Amino acid sequence: MKRRLLLKSLSVSVGTLLVMPAWANNWTLQSVSIQTTILNLKQSNLLAEIVSSIIPEGKIQGAKSLGVPAFIEKMIKDCYEKNAQDDFKKGLENVEILSKSTYNQAFENLSPPQKLEFLKNLQASTDIKLKEFYGLIKNLAIQGYTTSEYVMVNYLKYEMAPGHYYGCVNV
Numbered sequence: 001m002k003r004r005l006l007l008k009s010l011s012v013s014v015g016t017l018l019v020m021p022a023w024a025n026n027w028t029l030q031s032v033s034i035q036t037t038i039l040n041l042k043q044s045n046l047l048a049e050i051v052s053s054i055i056p057e058g059k060i061q062g063a064k065s066l067g068v069p070a071f072i073e074k075m076i077k078d079c080y081e082k083n084a085q086d087d088f089k090k091g092l093e094n095v096e097i098l099s100k101s102t103y104n105q106a107f108e109n110l111s112p113p114q115k116l117e118f119l120k121n122l123q124a125s126t127d128i129k130l131k132e133f134y135g136l137i138k139n140l141a142i143q144g145y146t147t148s149e150y151v152m153v154n155y156l157k158y159e160m161a162p163g164h165y166y167g168c169v170n171v
Contacts, residue, residue, distance in 0.1 A: 038077045038085060043092045047072060049108045050095070051141045053115040063145045071144035072137065091133030095122070
């Protein structure tokens, strides 16, 4: 009887090992962003602009080029309830409305100093919904950026399988 269980377990393990590399190779930024569209194109572009203002391009890659907006969209879609997703969409709409009322132009068209000033005003806002919205985007942007492969490998010296274990007892 135990031989049957062993053969079943072994066949499942071998099947998993054969299928896993093909499955894992399909994870790209394009496949993630296509499957996670809860926002329309205009909202996605606005989110990308906000995120690139929080962590801009410079000597190192910025958040936009590392795919952080797609990460945020996926997190909102998969990890937050429907009412939180709706609040997120309303927050993006409010940012656009507030930008047009303050600067008479869309957020995407603002200069980088104006974008920073606008985001600082959001953070210091007395409107709790706007403040929470900005805090959510900022936290998810930082999380997505610091856990990206580029940052983990190049700056945090992450190793998937760290070096050898050297015990203190000679064998």
